[in-house]
Amino acid sequence: QSVLTQPPSASGTPGQRVTISCSGSSSNIGSNTVDWYLQVPGTAPRLLIYSVNQRPSGVPARFSGSTSGTSASLAISGLQSEDEAHYYCATWDDRLNGVVFGGGTKLTVL
Amino acid sequence: VQLLESGPGLTHPGGSLRLSCAASGFNFNNYAMTWVRQAPGKGLEWVSGVSGSGGSTYYSDSVRGRFIISRDNSKSTLSLQMNSLTAEDTAVYYCVKNWKGVVAGSRNYFDQWGQGILVTVS
Numbered sequence: 027q028s029v030l031t032q033p034p035s036a037s038g039t040p041g042q043r044v045t046i047s048c049s050g051s052s053s054n055i056g057s058n059t060v061d062w063y064l065q066v067p068g069t070a071p072r073l074l075i076y077s078v079n080q081r082p083s084g085v086p087a088r089f090s091g092s093t094s095g096t097s098a099s100l101a102i103s104g105l106q107s108e109d110e111a112h113y114y115c116a117t118w119d120d121r122l123n124g125v126v127f128g129g130g131t132k133l134t135v136l
Numbered sequence: 137v138q139l140l141e142s143g144p145g146l147t148h149p150g151g152s153l154r155l156s157c158a159a160s161g162f163n164f165n166n167y168a169m170t171w172v173r174q175a176p177g178k179g180l181e182w183v184s185g186v187s188g189s190g191g192s193t194y195y196s197d198s199v200r201g202r203f204i205i206s207r208d209n210s211k212s213t214l215s216l217q218m219n220s221l222t223a224e225d226t227a228v229y230y231c232v233k234n235w236k237g238v239v240a241g242s243r244n245y246f247d248q249w250g251q252g253i254l255v256t257v258s
Contacts, residue, residue, distance in 0.1 A: 028179065058242035063180070070230060070252055071172075071180060076245040114180050118241055124196050125170070125182035 029054060030115055030128035037134040038105045046131045048098040048115035054126055058118040060098040062091055065112045065130075074113070075100060107135045137161040139231045139250035146256045151221050157214040157231030157250060165189070165209035168234035170246060171216050173227035183229070184216065185239035194239050198224075221257045228252040 031049040038044040048060065062075040073082050075091040078098070090101045098115055115128040143155040157169070170185040184205040185194045193205050204217040214231055231250035238244065 061245040063246070065180075070249040071246075072249060073245060073247050076235070076247075077243050082247070112179075116180075116182075116246075118244065122197070123240065124194055125185070127180045127182060130179040 028129040029119060029122070029126035030117070032113075032115060032128035032131045034129065035132045035134065037136055038102075039136050040105055040107065042105045043101065043103040044105060044133065045102075046100045046113050046115075046133070048100070048128045050096050050098070050117065050126075052096060053121035054096075054117050054119040055093060055098055056096040057120050060091065060093055060115055060117045062089075062100050063114045063116065065114065066110075067112070071114065102133075105135055109133060110135050137233065137248045139233065139248060141229065141231045141250045141253035143253060143255070145254055146258065147221055149222055149257055151257070152217070152219045153221060153255060155216040155218065155229055155231075155253060155255070159212045159214065159231075159233070162233070162248075164207075164212035166237055168237055168239045168244070169205075169207060169214045170232040170234055170239070171205065171214075172230045172232050172246070172249075173225075174230070174252070175224075175227040178227075181227070185234065186214070187239055188237035192239060218255070223257050226255060226257050228254050 059077045063071040064074040065071040079091045119126045140158045171183040230252045232246045233248040236244045
């Protein structure tokens with residue numbers, strides 16, 4: 027059972043906007059910034075969004091992040107087939123004194 | 137930036153194993169380093185982190201007391217000594233670079249990942 031809760035799956039059609047939620051608590055999302063990682067099966071994860079809503083160089087503006095209280099969201103607009111991957115949220119947990127990940131969300135582009 | 141994991145891929149239950157990660161392309165001692173693992177078909181799990189100086193270490197509850205993280209800044213190398221291994225430790229282990237020199241706290245994301253190394257306990 028992951029400390030951060032994500033839906034196991036999400037889907038959308040090309041061009042659509044999808045959001046992936048990440049629910050935590052006051053000791054993690056409520057106190058620290060959230061990062062998002064993308065993992066294409068068979069490859070290593072890579073940073074997608076950091077510090078809530080910042081995009082590393084090379085990540086399209088279609089990807090955006092936000093937080094509200096103890097929850098975070100990743101939004102993908104203009105969905106493309108290459109967006110099919112697993113998405114993970116992560117943050118520091120002050121009570122556990124370590125990094126916690128969400129269980130991951132598998133995004134399918136229909 | 138390059139992070140290259142190495143080590144034995146197979147050990148038996150109760151055994152020990154040492155992973156290494158050779159880092160290049162950045163000033164190694166300025167950044168904290170982390171091990172993240174992923175069991176087959178499962179999600180990501182944070183294992184352990186060490187500060188840039190090596191003076192502060194952190195462990196997940198699942199490995200505390202069994203694993204030891206260390207670094208040799210003179211050789212730009214990160215290590216993970218894994219003891220008392222069980223089948224539940226079977227996973228791909230990723231060597232990961234932190235954005236900051238410390239492990240703990242906010243705004244400290246993982247900006248570079250190695251390709252991972254599969255460790256099987258069987």
